[in-house]
Amino acid sequence: MPYGSARTAAAEVIVRRIDAEGPQERLAEALLDLVEAYSFTGQGHRSFVAFARLLRLWDSQPEVFDESDEHNLFWEFKWVAGDLPDFPEITREQADAFLADMRRRFDLAGKGSGSVLGSRFRWAWHSGDPSMEAARLAWLALPKDDMDSCAACRIGHQVDYLTETGRFEEAIELGLTQHSSCNLEPTRTLHALALAHLNVGADGPALAAYRRALATLDTSDSDYAPARGQGFEMVARGGHVERALRFLREDHPELLEGASTPLFRLRFLLGVLAGLSANLDHSDLPTGLRSPDAPTLGQLHAWVHEQTAELAGRFDARGGSDYYARLLDRSLAATRTPVPLDFDISAMASLGPQPGAGDPTHQPDADPAPAALGADGVGAALTIAERHARARSYPEAAAAYLRAAEVATAAGLLEHAGMAWAESAQCAAQVGDEVTAHARYAAALPLLRAADGDPGAMAQILAAWAPVAAGLGDTDALMTHLDTLLSSDGSHEALLDSDLEERQRRQSENLQASLLETWARVVASRSPGSTGRSTGRSRGSRPAMPPTRPPAPASCSPRSAGSGRQQAFWLAGQILREDGDLDGAVLALESAYEGLTIARDAANRARAASDLIDVLRATGQHDRADQVIATLTSGS
Numbered sequence: 074m075p076y077g078s079a080r081t082a083a084a085e086v087i088v089r090r091i092d093a094e095g096p097q098e099r100l101a102e103a104l105l106d107l108v109e110a111y112s113f114t115g116q117g118h119r120s121f122v123a124f125a126r127l128l129r130l131w132d133s134q135p136e137v138f139d140e141s142d143e144h145n146l147f148w149e150f151k152w153v154a155g156d157l158p159d160f161p162e163i164t165r166e167q168a169d170a171f172l173a174d175m176r177r178r179f180d181l182a183g184k185g186s187g188s189v190l191g192s193r194f195r196w197a198w199h200s201g202d203p204s205m206e207a208a209r210l211a212w213l214a215l216p217k218d219d220m221d222s223c224a225a226c227r228i229g230h231q232v233d234y235l236t237e238t239g240r241f242e243e244a245i246e247l248g249l250t251q252h253s254s255c256n257l258e259p260t261r262t263l264h265a266l267a268l269a270h271l272n273v274g275a276d277g278p279a280l281a282a283y284r285r286a287l288a289t290l291d292t293s294d295s296d297y298a299p300a301r302g303q304g305f306e307m308v309a310r311g312g313h314v315e316r317a318l319r320f321l322r323e324d325h326p327e328l329l330e331g332a333s334t335p336l337f338r339l340r341f342l343l344g345v346l347a348g349l350s351a352n353l354d355h356s357d358l359p360t361g362l363r364s365p366d367a368p369t370l371g372q373l374h375a376w377v378h379e380q381t382a383e384l385a386g387r388f389d390a391r392g393g394s395d396y397y398a399r400l401l402d403r404s405l406a407a408t409r410t411p412v413p414l415d416f417d418i419s420a421m422a423s424l425g426p427q428p429g430a431g432d433p434t435h436q437p438d439a440d441p442a443p444a445a446l447g448a449d450g451v452g453a454a455l456t457i458a459e460r461h462a463r464a465r466s467y468p469e470a471a472a473a474y475l476r477a478a479e480v481a482t483a484a485g486l487l488e489h490a491g492m493a494w495a496e497s498a499q500c501a502a503q504v505g506d507e508v509t510a511h512a513r514y515a516a517a518l519p520l521l522r523a524a525d526g527d528p529g530a531m532a533q534i535l536a537a538w539a540p541v542a543a544g545l546g547d548t549d550a551l552m553t554h555l556d557t558l559l560s561s562d563g564s565h566e567a568l569l570d571s572d573l574e575e576r577q578r579r580q581s582e583n584l585q586a587s588l589l590e591t592w593a594r595v596v597a598s599r600s601p602g603s604t605g606r607s608t609g610r611s612r613g614s615r616p617a618m619p620p621t622r623p624p625a626p627a628s629c630s631p632r633s634a635g636s637g638r639q640q641a642f643w644l645a646g647q648i649l650r651e652d653g654d655l656d657g658a659v660l661a662l663e664s665a666y667e668g669l670t671i672a673r674d675a676a677n678r679a680r681a682a683s684d685l686i687d688v689l690r691a692t693g694q695h696d697r698a699d700q701v702i703a704t705l706t707s708g709s
Contacts (some may be wrong), residue, residue, distance in 0.1 A: 302344025
């Protein structure tokens, strides 16, 4: 089950059920699952209580822990220790006691001290303790053990630390050695590395690192609030405050008012404050935000300053230092780069792949132009492009796919050309060049339609194009293509093979459902009263009523209508929730949850359940929320 309210609630129910009914032998596993659910849904403060109970169980009944449970107990120890500095309510005395107990238990179990000293370094750093550098060196002096942070995180923690403390050259030197990856890396390293490069005046490497940071970003395990704050600062100080504001309102506006932890929110706000401070000469620029109530850049700056100062004061009071006050002053004094960063990759020459966080200044020879013509030339060009894409060298891949499109067009292979344009667009979007992405998506669809291309592929391209077009406020061409596909005749001739006919029917129904969902998302993105162009949908802005009903699919069976209806209800529930219509959201989300249950779509059912549980609890309907949780844990 994916992380979210549904998984967390289900884990809580299972613990209560074992407490009441047994078997006691399953309690350790259940509590470990609960700590994990809390840790990965921004509820670290709740994991402290569950983990304390785990330790009591370990002390009193170690026999209920099997080998896997024991390993996970010590592995999760560092998760909980890592959350200690994130909450200003946790005092230095409490943290010292926890870390001392952690050291004692690891020594008794022979687990090594790497994660203990790593946790102590993180506490010293984020509590503003002057001993933070000594704590880092003590951690690094130990040989790495099985319980320590992975190689990628070991580098990432330090690059983040060195960047925050102003040691930019050291951060760059270490960041360029990052060639490992995990669920958090190299994203964290690359965001910090981009900002470090910017602060030493290395604009090209800063932009290259930022592009790779975007290409590796996956928020399924973290909200990356500190990294997103660094990204906002990098883009806004790099001369693109409008772009930074667009990313803020479209991707993560909720972080302004609440990240996964108070520390994550503070670090996010420090980055936003720096980016805004560098652009106060544009104080009348509209932000496009509904919440907080800050319609202009100047008003948002004042609000962020106030919020950041309040949080910084709480953390400094806990640490007995002025660490965050100094970071606040640095953010207020931030300035723009002399020359704006060049985000446009449309005319970029191809560069060789750059593995990991590697040296972004390295520029090998350009890729050779494919010598062959026709299908062979297209294949050779696509091979070059795919090599760059696999290496996540997206600017280079975008240029290579564009060359492949040119070769395919010259050969008369229009479907190949259209797909190459779309791949180039997606690569541009991956590195934040939405203008180029928008133009290339727009170029792809006419070629695919002229070639009578695969409707399923076109539906996927339209779904990828939709947020880009909405963000730029230009959805007319997209909606035209959607309307055309939705109204096209999706029927097929009767076949002798009934299994094949059934498979084709299901494919057609899934296609229509996908197109309808994209249509609904685009309509939801439009500003009130808009009939074509929009400013993009900021979180919480009320979507306009569509100017017409959604186009009826040409082959719309009851079953296909139901397939699209589940997604439509889910989307409607999310929109209504964001707009504050919680009663309407409950009705829509309940319909989505019931439909996904009938469809046996377990993953989406759990995600819809998370949304439904959150809204039910927000409206005080705890009994109904418990009923939803009961259906999840009973397997019904």
